[in-house]
Each structure stands twice: as C-alpha cells, then as structure tokens.
Amino acid sequence: MKILVIAFRKVNKNASTTHYRTRAAVMDHERGQHGNVQGSDNDSDEEVSGDPDTKAQEYISRVRNQDRCAKVGPKVPGSLSVHNRLQATDLSSALDLKKSPASEDAEASHLLLLPLELILEIFSHLHVRFVLSVLPLVCRTLRDIVQDKVTWRIRVQKRLQGSYPVVDNPDLNWPAACLDLEELLDHWSGSKRNSEHFSLTDGHYASVDSVLLLQGGTLCVSGSRDRNVCVWDLTKLGQEGEKGLVKALGAKSSGTHKGWVWSLASRENNLCSGSWDSTIKLWDMGAEGQLCREIRGKTAVLCLSYQQDILVAGFYDKRVTVYDPRASQPLVKSRKVHSSAVLSLSADEHYILSSSEDRTLVVFDRRANSVLQRLQLESYLLSTSYCAPEMWAGDNQGLVHVFENRGGAFQHIRCFDVGHSSQITGVRHSPGALYTTSTDKTIKIHIPTDPPQTLSSQVHCDVVNGISVEGNIMAAASGAMTVEIWRMMD
Template sequence: MASEQSDDSSLHLPQSEGQLDLEHEKDLEVQAQEYVDRVWNPETSGPRPQSCPLEPCSEQQLRSSKSSGSDLSVKLRTSQVLPGESAQSGLLSLPWELVLEICSYLDARFVLGVLPLVCRTFQSVLTDEVTWRIRAQKILGMSYPVLEGKDFDWPTACIELEEHLSHWSSDDPRAEHFSLSDGHFASVDSVLLVQNASLCISGSRDRNVNIWDLRRLGQVREKVLVKTLGDHPRGTHRGWVWALAAQENMLCSGSWDSSIKLWDLASDGAAVREIRGKAAVLCLVYLPDVLVTGSYDKTVTMYDPRVGYPVLSSRKMHSSAVLCLAADHRFVLSGSEDRTLVVIDRRTNHILQRLQLDSYLLTMSYLNGELWAGDKWGLVHVFDQKDGNFQHVKCFNVGHRSQLTGISHSLGTLYTSSTDKTIKVHVPTEPPHTVCTLPHGDVVNGICVEGNVLAAASGSMSLEIWRMTK
C-alpha cells in the first residue's frame, strides 16, 4: 500500500518551468491560429455587399489628357519674359507651350532641380504649381489626386508619378526581385524597412525577428541574413511575431506572447528592454514622443519613449480586437474587428470620433491627414481629415479577391497586398489605376515600401524584395 501511495503522489508533482513554458506557448499558438482562421483566412472574407464598387477596367484608365490640361494651359499663355532676361535668346523666344513640351521629355527631377537655375524666367515658370499640374494630367489623363488639399505638393507628386511609372509600367519592370528563404521556418507575418532601406526586419510565426542587410543583395557569396535577435533558444519571442515598428535606431517587436521588445540597431541589435502587456500585440506605431500598441483584448495603449516607456494611457476603445493603427502629432487612429474606426485626440486623450464601417480594416497608410486603408473584402477606403474631423470619402475596388494585408501610399504611388497571393502596384488616381500585378505562390501577409525598395512578408516562409533600378 505504501508503494501504491508513493506512485500515486508522483503523478501530482509540480510541472517543471520548461514544461509550463511549452504549454503556454502552445496555448498562444492555438489562440493565434484561431484569430488567423477567423480574420485573415481568404475563405472567410465572405461575399461583398452589392454596394461595393465594381472592379475597374484598368486598360481603359490611362488615356491622354483632354479638356483639363488645355483649361489650365491658358494661364501660361500670358507668361512674359521677366525684366532683365533676353527675349531673343534660345528657348525664351519660344511659346511656353512648346517649352513645356520640350521639358516633358526630360526627367521631372532634372527639370525641377536644374533648369530653374538657368535664368529667372525658367525659375518663375518651372516652379509654378500650374506647370506641374498640367504635366501630371498629361501623364495620367485621369482624375488626380483623389484628395487635393491647399498644400498639395504638385512638383513632388510629378516626380514620384514619373519615377513610379518608369519602374513598373513596362512589360519588363525595372525592378530586381530577390526571394530570401533561408531565415525563417514558418510564415513571415511582418516586415519593416529601416535605415533608408539598407536593412530589412522580418517577424515570423517561428517566433523570431531577423535582420537582413539588403546592401548585400546580388553579391556573390554574401549572406544577406545578418542575425536573429535575442538569445533565447526557442526564439526572439515566446509567441508569433505579429508587429514591427522603428524610430531612428530603436526597433520594437510585438508578439502574441503579450510583450513588446526593444532593440538597439546601432548596437548590433542589442536588447534594450521588454514591456509586458496583458494580451497579444497585433499592431504598433512608433513616433519620437509616443509608442502606440493595439492588442487582442480591444485595448489601445500609449507609452512615452522619452522617459523609460511609462504608460500614458490604456483604454478599451473597441468591442473586439484592435487590428491596425496609425498616428501623428495630433491623432491616434485605431481600426478593429468590430468594424469601427476610432479617432483619439492625443492632447486630451478623448475619443473624437467613432466611425461605423461596413467591414473591418486590416491595414492603414496615413500621410498628411489623408488615410488610405484596406478591408476584409480587399477594398481600399480613403478618409479625409479637415479641422480635426475624419470623413469616409471614397471606396475603391482595386482588383483584389480577399483581405488586404498591406497598403502603402504617397503623393504619386500606391501599393497593396492581399491574401489572394498578389501584390498590386497602382497610381493613386480616382479610381486607382493598376500598373502591374506581382503574383506570388502563397498569401502575402504585409508590405513595406521605402525609397527604391518594396519588401513583402510571405506565407511561404520567405521575405520577398524588389529593388527598383534607375
């Protein structure tokens, strides 16, 4: 009997710390997989409502400019040679319509950066907003931009448009493609370009965060993978790495293990600190004066990175998981599975708006008060901010068949990625014109664009890089 009692008691001995860790990590993966199956699975996006816009007919969208360009050119016909300039010399004696036609064969960056130095007349005309508005309309022949504020930078927009089209609009795009598949052994879910796109950071379901040196791409016998962050034998984190953000040399990674880890890229990726949360970290925004996190438990939390990352605010803004974030010096924007977009005033920490949407947003791109976001049906939504008030102004079907997982926009560019296994390159017209589609063999979980580099996180355990060439 004594022996039987001894055997029975051994069944109730406390589990080792390692066993508990493994069980906890298994629970985290179950939770994460359930979330992915519900929110990110292409088969669960469901049918689009009848109110959704139809897919654009892209081959009919880029057409030559008609009335819009001619209306504006009237303003140039009255242009006069400035006092002190010779009216008889070279180009200055030609009609300005012909001068601008000649300039249209030169790169916009050269026209803006060099020709205004030739004389004051060139400086007057070639730095005029109307000149660049006409040039953009001749390139596109479509409604552009979608939103035009009083400070819209037409010269920069023209430069971006021309370079963007030159990279992607030919049958043989001027971009080198590299597939980096030797760093992760599970789906890559997050990607971030840092340090002027010389480095790329990737986060994966293998729980690791990797650093890649893109300057080594294409070099013989050069290993692009630099290192895996952290020194834990089972991974950088104890759960899937779902979000990345950076500010200067400081990198942060958010995980399903409810932690945010900070790393110093200037010190070879040395660990700086760990912030423990209460739920899985699904999205991050990192600004000089605030680190914002969105989590699985419906909470938006703000930390102050200037004084050791104390919590400035932590509130349940939604009735379901926070899926995406954006922020600037005035606002924090959070999108949730509850199909709402919440606008928070950073100065007062009050909710300014709660916009109810037809579907939930999964990804955001926010620039100068203009928010472009992608939803579960693969649609692109545009929100405009005026006097602190955000309005939903446009909804576009850009040709994706399921959830949008990434979006990046600027004055002259628009990129989208989806669980339909494609990345699409567009011009941000109304509606967006799709310049080309980059097919992939698996779902694309996110994108990041900086400078001349496009990086994508792939479900096929790889990091996909396109480097645009001149």
Template structure:
C-alpha cells in the first residue's frame, strides 16, 4: 500500500548532492562488495526451506458475461452470391484459420467489406480471446472490472474506480497483440522443439549476469563477472562458430571494466554498460562499438534505463541518478529514493519507477522533480519489464507481480506463482509473450494471461541470471559461463 507523505518526501530532502559530502571513506573492493551482495540477495534457498509464498491479490470476480466483448459490428452484405454474401460471423470464422499478418495487411486490399471487417476493434479482441481462452490482457481486464464495480454502485475496494485506461480500451493494439500471440504459440508449440538451440560457451570465463539483443536480434551484448562486455553476431549461428563472438568492447588489454559488469541498456545504436567498478561506459554500435563516454560514480551500478533524452542509473548507495548522455554526459540530479540498494528500474517520458532491497517501489515524476508514490511490498523486486500501462516484475520469492501505471498512480493488480522455486532474475514481457528466468536453473515461457499459462520450461545446469527476446531470437544469461540462445524461423 502507499505510505503517507512525510517530511522526507520534500524534493530538497532527497537531493543528497545539494548537501556537503561527508568525509570520504576508504573505497570498497568492488569484487568483495559484489560477492557479498550476491550472497545476500541472490543465493538460492537451502533444500527443504522454500520461502513463504505471498498470497495472491484478491480481486472480486466478474460474472462471465461482464468480460465478454460485444458482438462484432454488423457489416452489410453484398447483394451478389459469393464469399462476401456470408454473414460477418462466418467471414470471421474463415479468417481465424488464416495467418494474422495476412488478415491484417492483405485482406483490406481486396474490397471495402473485408477492409471494414479487419479494421473492427472487436474482431481482433475476439480472435485473441479465442487463441488464449483466458482473461487478457491482465491490466486491461482488471481496469474494466474496476470500472464495472464503480459504475454499478459496488465498492471498488483497492481499485481506482474509473481510470483513463478504462475509458480508452481501444488504445490497446489488438492486431499487434494477435500477431505476437500467434507467433509465440507457434514458436513454442510441441514444447519448443521447433526452435533452433545454441549454447555459446567460449566467450566468457565467469558468470554472465546481463544480456541485451540489438538490431532485431541480429547482435547480442553480454556482461560478465570476468569484467568484459562481449559483442556477438547471432547471424553467424550455425554457419561459422568462430565468427559468432566478435570482440570484447573497449580498448583496455584485459577487460571492458574494472569490476563485474552487472547491467546493460540501449537506445537505438547507443549502448551503456554498468559495473561494480562504479562506472557507466557508453558505446556507439554504429561506429563498430567504439566508446564515446564514461560516467564515474560513487557506487556500484546495478540497473540502467536508457531513454532518448536521459540515462538513469540505480546504484548500490540507494540512489537514482539521472544523466544527460548528449552533453558530456552531464549529471542532472541524484536522489536517495530508497534506504537500501536500488535493484531494478524503468523509465518513460514522464516517470521513473525503481525498486529496492528495502522492499519498496517508488514512482518519481521527472517533470515536477518529486516523488509521486511509495509502495511498501512484502518482498523485493529484482527485475522489471514495462510496456505502459503494464509493469511486470519478478521478486526474491519466485513470484510474478503485475502493476498498472495510470498517470503515475501505480497499483498492484495481480501476483502469480508460475512455478519458480527461488528468485526470478529476469523477465521479458510483450503484448503476446512472457519469459522468466530464475536461480532455480529454469527458463519458463508463458502466455501473458490472467493467470499466465506456462507453455514451455527449459532446465539448465546452472542458475540463469537474465533474459532478452527480440525478433525471432531469445537469449538467456547463464551462471555456467554460457549464453543460451533459441532461434525461430521468420
């Protein structure tokens, strides 16, 4: 629940950089600090001592008819015999057997009748629900429940009531969601046996903790405890193994950084890497991965978010720091938003959402330079995946939590147990797909419904520390020194 505002929510009270710095303490050994952090935050539970499960968020269930979409709008039939003389319901039934991309991009060119049918918002909603047969998407279904409760005169409980998402359901991209859903289900059909699998084990000599796909899955970056950021050309998979690993970024003879590489982020062709050596390095992939900047901080960089106008870093010293990477890069402000290390964060054009080992989730307003909300949680969140208004997160107990962001008001919607037995270290959510990795040595593939339906599970010989999916490629970071790669036919 949100904590009441207090004196500490004064913007000036958060700005540590406006106060005199205390006497400098001896610089900690980055490796020792990182090892202590991993032992405390990421160590799997001992056998037989599974952590207690948080209870699922209780939300009143709506009647089956309440969530049923309206029937497809009636489209006048032509007065000549043939396919177009069929009722719209039969046309939709026929279209259901066609590829979603063909229906969306080809049929509208045939005639006005098919164009109008394909452009109908309800057509794609019905198609998606037929594919998943479960409440979908999680946030939109919850908001409609919230709206129904309020308008029906019932108690809305913990809900907002009528929110902007409730009144703008058409903003959800149902055609794109259908395409993603159908591709995702086809890719992982037959327990994922249609995927090409590759294990890239020759690039690092220590645990890999972060991965990042670029250029639609053509390139991959990996950050490791061997202090290197490696660049991989995944177009060479299965063709020339010696050419998959391109190089380690940087000009230093032995490593990219002087500490473990813990986080990666990208904006177009620009990439940044954060390390336990308290630096963020910036790389230009359009210039063959040359370094174009470096930020020297005061604490280990645990998470990053790269936007067109700002670069946001969450650090071990409880701070969220904002930089302008276009100017130097210059530090814009630094705020101590938490009472412990910042473990994960996401940013958009208006807000920064960060989580910490102190079991809090903080929403910071970039425009007003103030804290909008502070949520106290039962666990701490280790990873986030954000597509407005949905924020999917994984915690230290192996649970998924879904939040909705409505103009800076973040609310917990659902909590799910998807079968992980320990910390969820990586999460990737999109309109039609959901991936999770865990220290329980598994990667799980889900459909992002309420509750998520797990369609494939892959076991590994070591912990998995992160996940990234883009285009037709999925990559997981392994504590066993390898990149685990799955590739699908386009």
C-alpha cells in the first residue's frame, strides 16, 4: 500500500510540472484573438462547459507558463514628488532636536534634561513594544514624545536607506509601521536568520496552490490540486512526532471539492474555498471546520476576497461576482467586467479591484455600483495586496507594481524589479514588510522602500504558488506537494 501511495504522489508531481510546456502555441493563438479586447458590463448567463481538470490544465499552460514570461525592463513612472519622501529637514523642523523636552516639566528627571536628539537615540535601543507600552506611563513628557508621529518617522529613517513610504499616507500608523519594520529586520537581516523552518509533507499528494493562516497564525489551511483543503495546527510544530495535520475538510469519501482547490479567503472564523469544480464552500472554523453552505457558480473560481459584509469571487468566465453569505439567496451582483479570466481580487468597504489575463485592472465603486476605472497594463497581475491608499501587485513578468488611490482615482506610480526571474504568484504587503513568491522557486522578503530592499531570498525545490503571513508565522504553498512554514523566534 505504501509503495502505491508513493507512486501515486510521483505521478501527480509529474502531471503538475508538465503543464508548463503544453499547449502554449494554441493558447498564444487564442490570446491573440481576444487578449486585448476591452471588458464590458455584460451580465449574460453564458455557461462554460467542459471537464474542469482539462480546463485547469489549459489555464496553467497559458497563464502559468514560465516560457512565456520573458522579463522586460520595468517602465517606472516619473519620480515621486518630494512630499512622498522621508526628509530629515522636514523632521527636524517639526521637533527641535537640540532642545531638552523637559524644560517646563516639573516631573522631569535628569535624563529628560538631555537634548531630544539624545533621548531619541536612547529610545532607539529599546524595543518598540516597550517604548509604546511602558514609557507613556512614566511621565507626561515621555508620553508626549511617544505619541508624536515624528518620533517614529525619525526612528524609521535611521533604519532605512531608500525613500519611505512609497505612497504618501497622512493616516499612516507610524508606530505600527516601525514595529513591523523592526521585527522584519530582526528576523531576516544579517547572516543569522532568527527563524525555524518546517516542511509539512503528509497532507497533500498534488501541488499546493493556496495557503492561508488563521487565528493569529496558530492555524493554517491549504488548498491543493488533490481537491482537498487541509487544516494544520501550528502550535505544536517542533515537538517530537508532531506533524501538524489536523484533517482535510469535507467528507472523507468525497474530499473537500471535486476539482482543484485554487483559492482561499477568510473573515474571523469563517473560511471559504474556491475550486475548479465551480463551487465556493464556506466552513465554520469555530465549529471544527463544519460545512456551512455551498455556492455554485458556472465556471472555475480563481480568486476570492472575504469582506465584513460581502464575499467577492473572480471567475474563469471573466466575471466578478458579489455574494452575501448570510442571505438565503446569496447572489448580489455578477458582472462581466473583463475580456479574459479574472486572476486576482482585492477589496475594502469602498472598492473592488480585479485584475485579469486581459491585462487590465478594473476598479469597481461599491457605493456607486459601477465601474470607476479601467487601467490598461502591459502585463497581467497574478497577485495583489491592497490596503488603502496603496496596492502592491506581482505580474507575469516577475515585476512588482505599486498603485495609489488618490481621492478615488487609482494611478500606477511605480514598477520594481525585485529579483524574480519569472512570474510572481504571491504578494503580501504591510506598512513595514513586503513578501513575494514566484515560479522561479524563491520566496523573497523585502523592506517596502523605493526601491524595495531585499533582506532574504529563500530558495525552494519547486515553484512557490502563494504566501500568507500572520503574527510570527510565514506560510508558503509549494508545487512540491508541501506547505512550507517559517516560525519567527523572539
């Protein structure tokens, strides 16, 4: 029996890698006929028929074909205006660094009689969490210093070489950005990596295409071409004999889905999985992964975004569809806004951003219930990470793009070559960190400056199909039928 399982794993691995070389010429011809046609708001209910596995293989051959991803030089928009750059002169004008902050404070200790510049230098040797939680309790002077965002901008400036932030954001939480940045530097800079690596091998027997961390990084879910969603308990990793696998969602006899599991999204304890079997399944992770409901579409579900009030899905048949998972009839709106398959989605309470194989980025205004913008690009975006006012995205040529929301108008402001030699399959951006994965078999960790500074490049044995970061855990989906986990050490 063990020999049969090993043989089956090898057959599936070979099948999952040959897709990069098949049907490329046919798909190039088909793409030439419709790839540059503008999308429309056609709401017709055309259903695409055919075997889902065959369509999935065709999609992989066309969209994930490494041979078609020859990189061209990034076309970078004009220089950022000076207000986007972190300037020492701006900071020194906001605070008098040569003056003692305690000149009029009766509570002042001898320490606070020092010039502010020296006090901030002392602060820089203390952990961010300590500065935020303890120092404001000491006296009013320290509280005022800690609460001034210029304090944190100065601290960030001393740690960085490039311009930061890339997108000007007056509402940026500088203490949180500083904490994010310094923890990234502690874990990934220098020759000694402050992390543990685990390879979870016993759950899937085909390529893992999606991964998602839940519950602060204590739980991991992964979707695979073996049609299953596996749940992993990460709290006991490293203990003798502990493999992490809890179970596969769904019935043991039929599996999670009847097609490849391609996308995952979550909101609180609710998880949804999208598959090439044209279904979205919702699971209650607070009730041990019980199936809540199934939403049936007409074609493969390629991407998902789970918001507080809606669930957004991008389909193979060019549609972006909005559901209300709480309603008895969940369908809210379905619009065909692209001329090719929808590859990636991002959303918030105001906008839905969808990218497609047709090389467009469509911005849908939720309040106006209409398409706000349609940006034509020179490549197609496979992965996006959006938190207003900026979106970071990875394309099929291995480049990272930055878009800015300027008062409801999205603009492409930056394009970076971060060192990937083929398409970027996963992007995760936060104020102080940038993670990217690629079919070039690498995971890269960067500081999100202009240009990004790469701290670490993790080389893997197979393509890396996606990434999730939560708390002190980084998880990656591997074409080698594994889930790769890095746990950061304090």
